[in-house]
Amino acid sequence: MKKFFGFGYVMALALVLIHSVGFAQQTNHTVSNIRRPDSTFYALQKRLEESKEQPRFPIKIAEAHLQLGEYYHSFGLYTEAMAEYNKALEELGTGFSDELFIVLNNNIGKVYLSLNNFELAEQHFEETRKSSIQLKNDKGLAISLGLLGASHEKQGEYEEALKDQEESLSLFEKLGNEHGVAITNENIGSIYEDLEKFDLAHKFFMRAYEYLKGSGKAEEINVLNNLGDAFRKTGDYPSALEKTSMALEAAKQLNDLHQLESAHKDLSKTYALMGDYEKAHAHLLQAEEFNSAMLRSQNTDQLNVLQTIYETNKKEVEIQLLKEQNKVSVANQNLLWVALFAIVAILTIGYNYLGRKRKATLKIQEYKQRMLKAELEKKAIEEKNLQDEIQLKTASLSRYSLHLSQKNKILLDLANTLRNIAARKNMDASRKIKELVKEIDFNLQQEQEWDEFMVFFKEIHPEFIKKLSSLSENSLSPAELRLGMLLRLNLSSKEIASILRVTPDSVRVARHRLRKKLPIDQKEELVNFMIDL
Known part of the structure; x- marks a missing residue:
């Protein structure tokens, strides 16, 4: 639960907004964890093609589709991920696997959960829960209950969320699954934090940390940040600084942009509450930088993956066209031999038979040409659809550009006003800041941003x-x-x-x-x- 942190934190935030435009141009921190999707994508694609060469093993094909879907899901390409998951389910129809079905159904639910479509997400999680009970699959049941709890928590249904997470925790403990126990304890702690029961939240976060301590993974960093939040919200600022600083150092080791942004933001809040606005301002600047870097990285990764998919599909279309052209060439050669044979036969049989044979040969050629033309037109349409899909994905990024444009305009006006205040030593700063707040509110109420939003919305x-x-x-x-x-x-x-x-x-x-x-x-x-x- 996010709260208001007082005048000091607002001043620190204002200083961040003043410098954020210029700060975006600095290169003090090199972003080196932008993933290059080509090699991974091609490896997964190759595995899928190899599995298709053995149609007697549909489960292998389903597993290849599942891995490709998880790859798309990791980049936020939900449409492509859903398509691969559904293909995997189709393959399971001929070679059923209970465990694989549970994983697929949960993954489909996760896509809907990412899109905040809670109704469809819970339908899939509930179906998996029932199947796990029937199959006596405790691990699948524990995972499904945890996902149902996450969905209820997102909707503010905390009583149901706690019930699901506690059942999930009991199953993971029974199975001796330490990773599941750790993650579920953290989820329960998050629910109690939302309910502002910070003592209980701290209790469950510590349990999670006992399992994850020293793992060096993102889960450990997340728990440390949550512990820092719990300490901060109960006024224990030294402990909050200790845990959040530990999270920051671990995030640096992993070069995890999301965790780096989160740690700097939490440190900024803690320092603001302690009255150290200079440090609060510095950490907010770094949080803003990592947030921008993360957004750029996500957008770049998505475009790279889409471009890779397009190029791969284009090559497949070209290969298929070459194969079809080769078939036509072979067919033409065969027809030539038939024609030569027909000529010899016609010379011996007579003129009438020759005429009928020529007509038959022409009809066969026309039919082959029509089939080839139809196939080429079909491939051209598929290629155009793929290009349109990439353009649609690119258009969706325009919303971020609009937001950035609006923010920069307000920040520029804010920076100029604050410079004027700083230049006049005898000015009543309190009165000017109130006027500045009114001006900001006025700018936020302008219709110009909505006009630009309408233009982009109507295009899509x-x-x-x-x-x-x-x-x-x-x-x-x-x-x-x-x-x-x-x-x-x-x-x-x-x-x-x-x-x-x-x-x-x-x-x-x-x-x-x-x-x-x-x-x-x-x-x-x-x-x-x-x-x-």
Whole structure:
């Protein structure tokens, strides 16, 4: 649970915003953990092709699709990951494997959980839970319960989340699975932290840390950060600094950008609460740098993977075309021999037979040519669809560019105003800061950002606003249209509230009013209705 940290922390944050534009141009920290996907992708692709050469072993093919899906999932390419998981399930239809089915079903649920589609995610986790009970697979049952608990926690259903996680913990302890015990203890601690029961949260985080201590993995770093949060929120700042600093050093060893950002951000909060705003400011600067580096890394990785997929598919199409052309060449050679034989036969049989044979030969050639032309057109369409898919993925990145553009404009105005305040020694700083806050609020309420957002939204979903407006008997207000567009992007109520600068309760009321104006079935989700438009 995030909280407000007072005037000192706000001042530190303001200093970060002043320097963030220039700081992004510095190169004090070299980002070296950007993954190169080519070799891994080609290895997985080769394994899939080799497994397909042995159709008698469908489970091997399913495992190859599963690994390729997990590879896509690690880069946030959920559409591609889902396609590979479904292909794996199709292969399991001819060679069933209980354990592999449980893993696949959980992975599909994880994709939906990443997309905040909790209903579909829980359907898959629940199906896996029931299957694990029937198959007496305690490990599969423990994992499914943990995932169900994670889904409930994300939705704020803490009582159900605790119940699922405690059952999962009991099973992992029974199995002697130390990694599962550690992760589940951390999950329970996170729930108690959300409930602001920090003593219980600290208890479970320490249990998790006892298992993960010295592992040098990201899980250990995450637990140390959680321990630091628990100490900070109970006012034990020295202990908070100790645990978070340990997390920072471990993150440096792994060069984990996410954990580095998290550790610097937590250190900034702790120093701000201790009144050391200079150190708070310095750590916030570094957190901002690692966050930007992480976003750049993620975007670069996704584009590299998509480009690799496109180039691989393009090569496969070219190879297939060459094969088809070779087949046509062989067919033409065969036809030539047949024609020569036919000529000899025609000379002996007579003129009439020669005429009929020529007609038959021409019909065969025309049929082959039509088949070849249809196949070439099909391959060309597939290549175009692949290019369109890459363009769509690239267009989705434009939303980040829009956000960055808006932020930089506000930061520039803020920097100029603060420079003026700093230059005038006898000025009433308190009054000027209040005026600056009003100016920031005013800038955040401007419609220009929404105009730019509308341009990008209409490029990706050109017919959405028109369709939405036509479905309502009463005209929809601009605010309702904005809510509809944000729901179409599958954002949660909390995220929408942050964007519109209102409370989550106001968002829920607005959603209810919008739903009443639209022809939606009572059982249908408003988000699913918007996505289907």
